[in-house]
Amino acid sequence: MSVFSLKLAIEQNRLFNGEISPQFTSEQTRKARAFHQKIAGYQPTPLCDLSELANLFGVGKILVKDESQRFGLNAFKMLGGTYAIAQLLCEKYQMDINDFSFEKIKNTIKEKMTFATTTDGNHGRGVAWAARQLGQHAVVYMPKGSAQERVDHILNLGAECIVTDMNYDDTVRMTMKIAKERGWEVVQDTAWEGYTKIPTWIMQGYSTLADEAVEQMKELGIKRPTHVFLQAGVGAMAGGVLGYLADVYGAQNLHCVVVEPELADCIYRSGVKGEMVNVGGDMPTIMAGLACGEPNPLGWTVLRNCATQFISCQDSVAALGMRVLGNPLGADPRIISGESGAVGLGVLAAVHYHPQRETLKAKLGLNHDSVVLLISTEGDTDVKHYREVVWEGAHPTTA
Template sequence: MSRFSIPMKIADNSRFNGESMALFSREPALQAKAFHQQLPGYQPTPLHSLSGFANQLGVANVWVKDESQRFGLNAFKMLGGAYAIARLYCEKYHLDIQHFSFEKCRNAKQEKMTFATTTDGNHGRGVAWAAKELGQHAVIYMPKGSSQERVDHITRLGAECIVTDMNYDDTVRLTMRTAAEHGWEVVQDTAWEGYTQIPTWIMQGYATLAVEAVEQMPQPPTHVFLQAGVGAMAAGVLGYLVDVYGAQALHSVTVEPERADCIYRSGCSGTLTAVAGEMNTIMAGLACGEPNPLGWPLLRNCSHQFISCDDRVAALGMRVLGNPLRGDAAIISGESGAVTMGVLAAVMFHPEKNSLMQRLGLNDQSRVLLISTEGDTDVQHYREVVWEGKHSISGCNNQEHQND
């Protein structure tokens, strides 16, 4: 087998204490899943067991939850946006979320609402979908560098989409100001002072995929690797998993691009730490510089390690998932979706594989859960990576692995 090293930084969490949070636990997760189950077209997304890869890596099992199959939207994000919009609508019109119906509300003669959000693509698509299903308006802002394909996904759902000349976090601030001027409802998956209820609902909505995964896995996982942008999905999913299995029994790792590694830096410093600048990474869904303060306490308490990695790690994950070993399922996973598999593959090919396995607590008894959060949401770039070799491992062999 070839040996090469792709730059990754691994930081052990010295502040781990295993304390969970009631906001992101079993009860709200099960309530969110009950909501999603009543939506037309709902079905749990597949959980694939990649036994061939697991055997090559030297672990007992690697499970991959394939969120490209979620409601035909090619990503998990609608779980949060749709749930938050439904909760918001029910609160405004004094309805019971347990009896909510998009169809009934769409036909109700109520004043039209406009939902606004900032997105790198997938979250905006989910908000646009929910607004359309509800018969309402959506205005979606995207940071500079957003691909035309991701814009088209949103506008085809009837939403207005505006690409700014700012990075993600500055675009969030623009969205807030514009929404306040026009009286729009902001549906954002990060929080700030005075804005916590909607991002809480979004994060609770994400937990539906964790509830499904627990129901699908034949045995409890020993490890979970979760990609993080602002940390909303990572915290929403991890909160449910640690409530079910216990934080001590589940070795949890967050993974980010090195150019937008705000959770990694927060983990190293012990306090919320932002990343500024361009954040030019192929992992568009993770190109966020400011951690979600709602999710950070749980990630600080319950993550065992934080990883910051090169874009080539995500590209490797895309190739491995799309071109599996004999007997394993092929999974079409986008840049943000594949980065956790990329970490495992980078470990497998690394000249210091054994020491990295030990560092991450991986052995022949380990059962690892990964979430492929998106499919090929940018088809052209997916082909450039998987077919044409963009962001290849060429030149990586002499790179040194870094431990923090």
């Protein structure tokens, strides 16, 4: 067997208290999922059982939620953006979210609205998609270094897309300033003082995927996962999903590992320090969707209370995950997973091939009885880079 060492810094969460958030409960999730179920073309994304890989890695099960098949948008992010926009419009026009329909609200809106957001790619695509469904306008700002393919995805949905010369967090601040000056509605998945309502809706929208996974596990005869690996940028997806899962299973019954790139590991550093820590400067990680330096305080609160461990890892871990998912063992299904989507599986693979494999497995509580849930949050949203990694061997595991 090959042996190689990739960087995995693992920090135990010493602030864990198992406290459930009232904002991210199974009740709130059911409301969000009921909304998504009314959108034309809705269907749960697959939960893939990688039984042969699980056998190789010495765990009971590896289950991967494949979000590349979400509404043809190749990522999960639209779950949050559409739900937040719907809630925003219901509040503005005094409608009940339970009665929401795109056609009804399109006919209700009296004057054209503009939704503004900052994105690394997938969130902006979701906001642009929702705006088009409603016959409205979207303006999407992206940080420097954004792939042209991700820009084109947004432009093709009829939105305006501007790539700045700033990092993600500075671009968020610029977006807020411009939107305020021009009277636009900001739909952002991070929160700050005075801006929490829309990020809360976005996080609740993300939890639809977790509700689907719980239902799918029941259909497979699985009582509950023992582990869930959640990647984090600002921590919105991780917080929304973990909040729901902790409410369903109890945080004490779930070993949650939050994974980030070492070049943008604000949640990991927050876990080390015990309070929110910002990471500044350029964040040139291949995990573009996770290249965020400032934690969402709503997400951080859930992760602080309910996550078990935080991991900061090098980019080669994500690249390894992309290759393993794209080249499955035996009869395991093939999953096309992008840089940000594959990092959870990459951690499992990096542990398996590490010279201290047994020590790392013990630290993560992994054994033959472990049932591991992973979220592949995106497909090949940057096809050129996906092929550079999977075909050409970019970001190799060995020198």
